[in-house]
Amino acid sequence: MTILYRLFQIGESSSYTNLIIRFRQEYSAKYKHDLKGYFEPNSLRAESPDLVAKEDPHGLDFSDLMEERFARFVRESYEREIISMGRAGEMLKLSIMEMRALVRTWKEL
Incomplete structure (x- = not known):
């Protein structure tokens, strides 16, 4: 609509x-x-299997893309100070020490 x-x-x-x-x-x-x-409606895979790649040449799975997207949203939220480092760590299932190391890598990039 x-x-x-x-x-x-x-x-x-x-x-x-x-x-x-x-x-x-x-x-x-x-x-x-x-x-x-x-x-x-049916998905593209069901309607036209030839339109969808049989396997991804880079070995990516749909869940890989979702995890990357979620992690990107968590990073953006942390950097905008919407969520705390502790909350970001909880969402990414990281300890506070692992989260601190991850934040340092974000700053290096």
């Missing part, structure tokens, strides 16, 4: 309601069901 509203804002349609109706009709025609209720 957000994307449809943005398309309306940039002038891709003269009516937001008509844009939603058209989207729902085309989706229903293509996938033979609507988006009412609890239905979630």
Whole structure:
């Protein structure tokens, strides 16, 4: 719905309601069901397995990316003084000594 509203804002349609109706009709025609209720569309992997790499050439897993993202958010929060060093350590499952060493490496970079 957000994307449809943005398309309306940039002038891709003269009516937001008509844009939603058209989207729902085309989706229903293509996938033979609507988006009412609890239905979630299939992932890219299920729809088109050839679009998703069979294995990552760098050996990364989705969970690796999530952990890096979380650690980055913790670092940003600590540097903005939103959370304390102790709280950052708890979130990253590090002792206070390990957290101090990590903060020193952040400063060196």
